[in-house]
Amino acid sequence: MTAHEPFSVWAPSAQDVRLRLDDEEVGMRATSGGWWVADRIAEPGMRYGYELFDGENWSKTLPDPRSQAQPDGVHGMSEIVDHTHDWSRGWTGRPLAGQVIYELHVGTFTPEGTFDGVVGKLGYLRDLGVTAIELMPVQPFGGERNWGYDGVTWHAVHEGYGGPEGLKRLVDAAHDAGIGVILDVVYNHFGPDGNYNGMFGPYTAGGSTGWGEVVNISGQQSDEVRAFILDAVRLWLDTYRIDGLRLDAVHSLDDTAAYSIMEQIQDVADDVTARTGVPRYIIAESDMNDPRLITERDGGGYGLAGQWVDDIHHALHTVVSGERHAYYEDFGSLEALAKTLRGGFYFDGTYSSFRGRRHGRPINVDSIPAHRLVTYTTTHDQTGNRASGDRPSMNLTPAQQVLKAAVIYCSPFTPMLFMGEEYGAQTPFAFFCSHTDDNLNRLTSEGRKREFARSGWDHSEVPDPADPATFEASKLDWDFNEEQQEIHAAYTQLLRLRRELGLSRADLSELLVETGDGWLAMGWDDVLLVANLSESDVVAPYGGELIYSFTAPEVDLDETRLGAWEFALLRR
Structure with a gap:
């Protein structure tokens, strides 16, 4: 309203x-x-x-389904928001190409757990090399603690984080620091606590996404539901001056209309860009391996700026960690990693043993620029959807952590960090919630244990999502020890070199990716990363001038000798 x-x-x-x-x-x-x-x-x-x-x-x-503020929570009265704000001048924005994204959860990123707490870390992020922060969902949810994917009023801002005014202060301060803001939004389901929309009209259409009932964007009376979503998109991009949106799990959208809701969302972003002169962009999370999402409209695609690519993560994670359970079972070889680095998708019409069917479609590397693929060593999902929420940095050595970062940051794709990985955080990021209904909390906890039991985890490792201690344990510890300082320095150096060496190049077809016995080489005519993704010493038939390494490899003109988990960034 x-x-x-x-x-x-x-x-x-x-x-x-x-x-x-x-x-x-x-x-x-x-x-x-x-x-x-x-x-x-x-x-x-x-x-x-x-x-x-x-x-x-x-x-x-x-409460109003279109409420823009819920001062007393999702069950309370709505409030009319005054959107006048004395915005700073000078932010001209930037497109997705060339960006370094930092994903964070407002409630656990700082001790304050607020937008203003994030403001206090913007200088740190800028010095690290971050150009855009991506906020996990900030729409209101039941209770005080939640990942954010249980939002129920999609036009409002969670009061505990600072409400509408707090979000505006953060966006303004980020832009003053030269940092863009991306907002994670959920349009595939409503949360279970405080969702009254179904009493007003057919916002859902039956069936389940696994997280909630399917949103009605293709059935009878779905025009107004689409308008409800598109008005929210315009609110974030225009009124709040958010630079980009990340669309959660678009594969769970019941999107069967001739014009996809994703196309319509892109239309809103294009309109705001044209009117303001400041770039706005849309990134999708998708499990479909469908290049149509990031293919231009005149080529039959949806024209989105980018999408998350889990295949690259899975291929890198399995090679370094050795894990092969659940959806990791299809990965685990250097050849799989090399294929993803060459073309983004491992599954491009090939058979998936985990799915029991063929999956995906190949990306046309001649027409789709590399920056449209967002890559990472971990995300909130890849950490928090583990039984205990343990981070890779809690299981890997510093050399292994920095090696993974080197592969991602020396690739031409758009890199994303998950909060705390840049210093090897030793705090978990477990799933947490605090529904106002005790029965919902019980069902959530039981559901998590069943889910992990099917994947081979011991249910005793699963912390209670509703226990406040689960949330408190997931807050970052900003007191770095000596080892964490070294990891942080390595991340900072890698991101600086990525920028200075111009490693975010568009043409994937010109990227060299080769593998040997334990080693991988990736790069261009002038710069090459040589990495040992094994526990044994290797010799790679590439040499040159050493630009950077976390350790001390032996490099000469024709070859590079690497110890376990070592890498060398070379000038050829």
Whole structure:
């Protein structure tokens, strides 16, 4: 609900609707398309809600599905937001190409767990080499602690993080520091705690994504649900001046219309870009290995700026860690890693033993620039979706951690760090929640244990998501020891060299990727990374001038001798 307009709500399922303004009851009249309107103008600061009549009974006062603020939580009254803000001048933005993204969870990134706490770390991130922060979802959820993927009011901002004003302060401060802001948004399901939207209208369509009921973006009356999503997209990109959105799990969207919701979201981003002159971009998380997402519109694609690529992560993770359980079973060889570095997808129409079928489609490396593939050594999912939420840095040596970073940062793809990996954080990032319904908390905990048992984990390793200690243990510890300082220095150096050597090059077809007995070489005519992805000493038939290494490999003009998990960045 926007300030200075008449109160209105889409409620096609109701026989009557009334507006509640504090203790005042205001009647509403039905208009076309299932909308109801009141003869009252929304002014900033007003607290309000709606009451629905089903033919027999009036509901309790419900929050507005389009609420932009929930000061008292997802079950409380909504509030009209004043969006006037004295924005700083001078931010001209930047496209996805050439960026270094840093994914973070607002509640656990700093001791304060707020947007203002993130502001206090912007200088640190800039010095590290980060050019954009990616916030895990900040929409309101039930309780005080959550990853954010249980959001229920998609136009609002979680009050515990600082609410709408806190998010604006963060975006403004980030832009002043030369850092863009990406927001993770969830349009494939609603959270289970505080979701009243179904009482208003058909926001869902039956069936389950595994996290919640399928959102109605292709069924009857789905036009308004699409508009609900697209208005949220415009709110973030235009009103809040967010630079980019990351769309969560688009493979779970029931998107069967001729015009995909992803295309429509891209249209909004293009419109805001054209009107403001500041680039806005859309990144998808997808398990489909479908290059149409990042193929230009005139080539039959959706035209998104980028997508996460798990295949590269899986291939690198399995080679270094040795893990082969669950979806890692298809990976584990240098050849698999080399294939992903050459073309992004390991599964490009090939058979997946984990899925029991063929999967994916090849990327046209001649037409799709490398920066459209977002790569990483870990993410919130790849850490938090482990039984105990243990990070790679809790299981790998410093040399192994920095080696993985070198492969990612010396590749031409868009790199992303997950908070804390840049110094080898020893705190876990486990799944946590604090639903206001104790039964929901119990069901969540039991569901997590069943899920991990199927993947071979011991259920005793799974911390209780609702236990406050699970959340507290997941907060970063910013007191670096000597080893962590060395890892941090290596990450900083690698990101600096990536920028100075121009390693984010567009043409994947010109990238050299070769493997040998335990070693991998990747690079260009002038710069080459040679890496030993094994526990044995290796000799790679590539030499040159050593630019950087975390250790002390032996490099000459024709070959490089590498100890276990060593790498050398060479000038050829």
